[in-house]
Amino acid sequence: MSSTLTIALSKGRIFEETLPLLAAAGIVPEENPEQSRKLIIATNLPHIRLIIVRAGDVPTYVRYGAADFGIAGKDVLIEHGGEGLYQPLDLNIARCRMMVAVRQGFDYQQATRAGQRLRVATKYPAIAAEHFAAKGVHVDIIKLYGSMELAPLVGLSDAIVDLVSTGNTLKANHLQAVEHIVDISSRLVVNKAALKTKYALIEPIIQAFSRAISE
Numbered sequence: 001m002s003s004t005l006t007i008a009l010s011k012g013r014i015f016e017e018t019l020p021l022l023a024a025a026g027i028v029p030e031e032n033p034e035q036s037r038k039l040i041i042a043t044n045l046p047h048i049r050l051i052i053v054r055a056g057d058v059p060t061y062v063r064y065g066a067a068d069f070g071i072a073g074k075d076v077l078i079e080h081g082g083e084g085l086y087q088p089l090d091l092n093i094a095r096c097r098m099m100v101a102v103r104q105g106f107d108y109q110q111a112t113r114a115g116q117r118l119r120v121a122t123k124y125p126a127i128a129a130e131h132f133a134a135k136g137v138h139v140d141i142i143k144l145y146g147s148m149e150l151a152p153l154v155g156l157s158d159a160i161v162d163l164v165s166t167g168n169t170l171k172a173n174h175l176q177a178v179e180h181i182v183d184i185s186s187r188l189v190v191n192k193a194a195l196k197t198k199y200a201l202i203e204p205i206i207q208a209f210s211r212a213i214s215e
């Protein structure tokens with residue numbers, strides 16, 4: 001149906017930070033996914049609905065056209081690839097940095113200079129592999145799905161590659177950031193076919209988001 005729009009969002013910070021942008025486009029969700037168990041959320045506009053998916057699944061729903069557009073972190077787009085997606089806007093929300101971190105007191109510079117093989121735990125194996133390959137540092141990458149900060153504390157890894165915002169999680173776990181890999185924020189990702197067939201519905205929303213972020 002070309003008269004309806006489905007928007008894929010993850011709950012938590014992306015949903016919260018997207019609410020003002022949706023409001024700027026005249027879209028108000030009827031429920032908050034933090035309180036509701038519903039995965040399809042109606043809005044004040046009968047032709048627009050939200051679907052609530054895992055952050056890393058947003059590009060998949062949009063690429064296959066199950067959602068017309070969505071919002072995904074640059075971390076997710078780099079790690080899983082953004083192929084087949086039109087990415088018209090950096091929304092400047094959910095801002096953080098992808099960093100390498102180690103235990104306080106661990107001499108990272110010395111370890112990398114010495115050509116030591118490092119064990120690196122991360123949810124982002126592709127980003128980590130590319131980073132260390134570019135530096136010529138040999139690493140064994142250990143894939144984790146969360147709580148990366150624990151890995152160096154219990155001897156699972158020498159380093160982690162993870163997102164850092166305030167630095168509070170690193171500090172609370174006696175870790176220190178030693179390298180900045182890339183700045184992260186979230187982007188609008190649009191299904192290319194939907195952009196053509198539903199241009200009249202999607203374009204005004206892109207414009208409204210664009211105006212809201214430049215205010």
Ligand code: ATP
Nearest residue numbers: 012013054055056073074075076094095096163165
């Ligand atoms: P999932 O729970 O599905 O594994 P997730 O934990 O990465 O995914 P969120 O924590 O909601 O999901 O993060 C969504 C996006 O927000 C991330 O992809 C990233 O771009 C950004 N993000 C993650 N952590 C932070 C942070 N501490 N501060 C700001 N933005 C962040």
Ligand code: PRP
Nearest residue numbers: 146147162163164165166167168169170
């Ligand atoms: C992210 C990230 C760090 C933390 C960094 O986790 O994986 O653990 O935020 O933020 P800080 O520098 O402000 O402390 P998140 O809050 O998304 O938890 P999760 O990975 O368990 O979802």
